[in-house]
Amino acid sequence: MNRLNQHSIVDQIIDLFENHGGSLYFGEQVTETEHALQAAHLAEKSGASPEMIAGALLHDIGHLLHGLGEDIAEHGVDGKHEDIGAQWLEGHFPAKVLDCIRLHVDAKRYLTATEPGYLEDLSEASKRSLELQGGPFTSTEVMEFEARESNYKAAIQVRRWDDEAKIVGLKVPPASHYKSLLESLLIG
Numbered sequence: 189m190n191r192l193n194q195h196s197i198v199d200q201i202i203d204l205f206e207n208h209g210g211s212l213y214f215g216e217q218v219t220e221t222e223h224a225l226q227a228a229h230l231a232e233k234s235g236a237s238p239e240m241i242a243g244a245l246l247h248d249i250g251h252l253l254h255g256l257g258e259d260i261a262e263h264g265v266d267g268k269h270e271d272i273g274a275q276w277l278e279g280h281f282p283a284k285v286l287d288c289i290r291l292h293v294d295a296k297r298y299l300t301a302t303e304p305g306y307l308e309d310l311s312e313a314s315k316r317s318l319e320l321q322g323g324p325f326t327s328t329e330v331m332e333f334e335a336r337e338s339n340y341k342a343a344i345q346v347r348r349w350d351d352e353a354k355i356v357g358l359k360v361p362p363a364s365h366y367k368s369l370l371e372s373l374l375i376g
């Protein structure tokens with residue numbers, strides 16, 4: 189992977205947010221891009237590491253890649269956007285960033301199983317997609333997740349920003365604000 193390709197992945201990410209993230213995010217009242225930028229902003233505001241900020245920014249990038257649009261839950265399709273996003277970025281970003289993306293759906297399944305009140309507080313769209321994603325983890329799945337995924341705590345933290353990042357009209361920095369942060373994380 190040469191530096192030219194490495195830089196172009198960041199340009200592609202910025203382009204996706206600037207030009208392809210305008211549809212409404214999954215039954216919510218903010219766009220895909222607004223949702224991603226709010227999640228990243230929440231991470232940055234809380235003093236999170238660059239990996240975590242990137243994970244928050246990119247957790248739903250798979251939605252912008254597979255082109256299934258905002259309402260796949262309505263149609264009973266689980267697009268597996270978390271795998272699509274993580275695979276697209278593999279080889280460009282460190283494992284922690286990829287794991288935050290890959291595991292953010294499982295993190296919801298984990299939290300619905302382990303944290304009283306978490307399920308009730310989810311948005312209606314998020315509750316609907318949970319069913320398609322397999323529902324709350326069983327107690328065995330909770331233990332397996334903790335044992336198998338060394339970055340599961342990071343993914344759970346990203347999940348919390350994800351859940352909050354649905355505020356209509358919130359002013360946050362644009363995608364280009366994260367360009368140098370993303371470039372600083374590039375590997376290879």
Ligand SMILES: [Fe+2]
Binds near residue numbers: 223247248350
């Ligand atoms: Fe999200």
